[in-house]
Amino acid sequence: MNTQIKLYIAELIKKVGVEGEIEIVVPKDTSMGDFSFACFSLAKSFQKNPAEVAKDLEEKLQGQPLELVQEVRAVGPYLNFFVDAHRVVEMLGKTLDDHYGEHSLGIGKKYLVEFGCPNPMKAFHLGHLRNLITGESLVRILQNASYDIVRLNYQGDVGMHIAKSLYGMYAHLEEFRAMAEKSVKERVEFLGRCYAYGATAYEEDEEKKQEVIAYNDKVYERDESIQEVYQTARTWSLEYFDTIYEKLGSSFDRLYFESEMYEEAIKIVDAFLQKGVFKKSEGAIIFEGSKYSLHDRVFINSKGFPTYEAKDLALARTHFSDYDPDKILHVVGKDQTEYFKVVFQALEQVLPQSKGKEFHVVGGYLQLKGDQKMSSRKGNIVTGDQLIDEVQQKVEKIMKDSEIEEKKEVMEKVTVAALKYTMLKVQVSQDIAFDMESSVSLSGDSGPYLLYIVARIKSILEKAGKEDTTPIQTIPPEITLAEKKLIMRIGEFPEATLAAADGYDPSKIAQYLFTLAQDFNTFYHECPVLQAQGETKEFRLGIIQKVLFVMERGLTLLGIETANKM
């Protein structure tokens, strides 16, 4: 809605003789105005200082019919506009339907979003958790902007990390057998220990290192002797990942595995080695990224096995033949930024149609605060499910005296909301310093704070007997400042969803919802709803229904479910 108001104001300014692009902004301090136009850029063409230009425009505008605008005021170099709250409410009534906040940006465009991507036989660590939560939200945000989305998860079930785990498992075969009877959780902890064991062996001793490499060879050669252990452990891992996806409400349309890619990878590199795209060097086959001021990277190692790079070429070819997408978004950590540049460059020559369609959504780290470095090799990592448990315990502590219905379900929702909001309120590329002590907050700028708003509104509506949404029909003669602010904030929602889709950045929505929540709380304390009379009461019920709609819609885009009571 605010977009329309901005356009309207820009038109007014054009009418009084201003040419070129007119940018209307919202002032930092809303007591200065609802909208503002800065006159700096006009100073030159008007041959006056910006403050005089503002004063001039103010005078000209006052001779015009302004309708929506109640008052224009020149303050220094700024031209500030106050809008008529009654007209805005009428406008909101017309704009806010079931599709409020949706966009048509992506109509007819198919995007693949690849996220999650944990490695079987290794832990699901905090980075994977953040990645999963980010990807899920991104998918929903893009769907909200009318993109046709396919959710992908690409998992590394071959490679050195698998070899290290296998080395560990074969060193603890008896324990491995016993795991058949154990829980998913115990199996995964066992796999984590095996990986740490193998990784340590790989580094400390040349002989052991060769043994690990031998396991790697066997995996690539699909050696019969390791199949039972390999397949069993792989299945355990995937079952474990499924429990996390389910807990966090994520799903995938298609799972891809590295093991499906490596034969094709070798063929591709061989074929394009003939054409001069790749080059033999020191027994390996490389792509000379240095020709493009990038790094040289090995695609086929000297044993003839494809590296991750080559497998990514095969994966891309599969993506294009399976889906013919307009774009592929890879939600992956920022440590792989340079890597992707090289692979995309090589891919452009192997598969010209991929040009400009591969995109790396750069994810920041989620790392422990201070000096505590996490390492799955040392086994001192905090896993995703440990964090979930930790937050769940905090929620249980706060809710221990609560006697609401379906308490268990509500606690789970609050836990997931706390976790997801913490990950999403920060820009995707920004690192998050994570402190296990303060871990995920349940007050202030937090997921539970937003769920609390929803529960409060639902409670009021229930008491008022207003379960269904109704349009705002009655508008009282007086609209308070808190009411107006809240209404204006509701009007910003479509801008937030557009910015999020445009910048692949859920934090735009998270931050918007927080300001909406703050404005609601101010309203809540200043404007009683149930005790108000007549048209004021109807009006306020109407407003909070709109807040509820936007809050729930926004939270859904973040992948967060709401609760009726808390």
Place this chain on the structure above:
RNA sequence: GGGCCCAUAGUUCAAUGGAUAGAACACCAGCCUUCUAAGCUGGUUAUCUAGGUUCGAUUCCUAGUGGGCCUACCA
């Protein structure tokens, strides 16, 4: 050595080149006979350094300092 990224309050994060740099946490003082106190109100605290471009720089450019990552057969 080369390249990429980052630096804002005690802490964690915001801020299309524009008005007095915003929040949250923490800390202090208040507010529940009143729609859910996981809340509200008030208070204290910040742009790494040195230059440059600009009417105006947290934002753009250069150099420095500090940190992270990548830099050939891991993923």
